[in-house]
Amino acid sequence: MAKDDDFAGRVLAWWDVHGRKDLPWQHPRTPYRVWVSEVMLQQTRANTVVPYFERFVAAFPTVHDLASADPDRVLHLWSGLGYYARARNLHEAARRLAARPATDAFPREVAGWMELPGVGRSTAGAVVAQAFGERASILDANVRRVLARHHRVEGSVASSSAQTELWRLAEHHTPTQRVADYTQAIMDLGATVCRSAKPICDACPVQDTCAAHATGEEAQFPHRSPRKSARRLERRRFFVITAGDLVLLEKRPANGVWGGLWSPPERREDEPLDECLPRLGVELATVAETTHAAPFRHGFSHYDLDVLPVYVHLTRLPAEVRDGASLRWARRDDALGLSAVAAKLIAPTEPTQRSLLETDP
């Protein structure tokens, strides 16, 4: 595709009229805010991110505030957003950035950003382009779809050859002027016009040079991955152990689902309650009541989880409360660092919970 097609110019002209210009990370468009937003936007739609972003930057207005923050508070503000490794990486990256000399706290180049955990090529390009206006390219799902259609890029987007070609095209189309606006524009185009389902080709500024549209095969691009494995179902039992308005939380292993977050302790396979409680420092004699709450299903991208909560109410806290690195008692209405499901499990407003408290002598 020759430069004189002025792909970027047409996309920019479209964006000037139809693009999104009121997203919170655009005002003000500082490196810190752009970086935080781009990490939140990994695999997450903009509309979902907006309220999380606003809470996050209100709590941590600068990279220094974030660097010195309590890790559980960072995770707390991420709770519900998913992919929690992003939050841990963001926090670690903030610590590294804050340790740099003030004069170059934020890299101006893609390579500098890519050294930070949680920042890959696309996120680095987005930050550099939007925060500094330097010529840099992105290749997110929106851009990938626009380019795969426009140039009929064959092969699964996961394949190495397609990746190489898409990156080449992305960089080819990136203009030298108005790079920040172009970056936003090409993403807006993919999100609102060149949509995954039912693209609105008649509203597209580059329709007349789109190779897939020429043959009416927009829906065939980008090629889908060959197959996906059958959806599996898991069942997990959690013990929601409460004493008054306190609840016992266990730090989950760093790897796996909800890695590094806190949750009610999970029953190990076929582990009896009278073995589980001592492991948690709870005396069996203090158990006042156990209630099997209604199970619920939680969908993940690749499997479903059946959550079976068992509420265990204690008459008193253990004589010796271990407030260790992997076990802690927290106020049920003020617990930090939980996943969305864990927060739901301990929510004081949970109906099953109220009935439990009401039967408490």
Next chain:
DNA sequence: AAGGCGGGGGA
């Protein structure tokens, strides 16, 4: 190269 990692929204 493939799989893991959340959760929500739309069709």
Next chain:
DNA sequence: TCCCCAGCCTT
């Protein structure tokens, strides 16, 4: 239900 999303990291 199924698919997809402003990806990155590990193996």
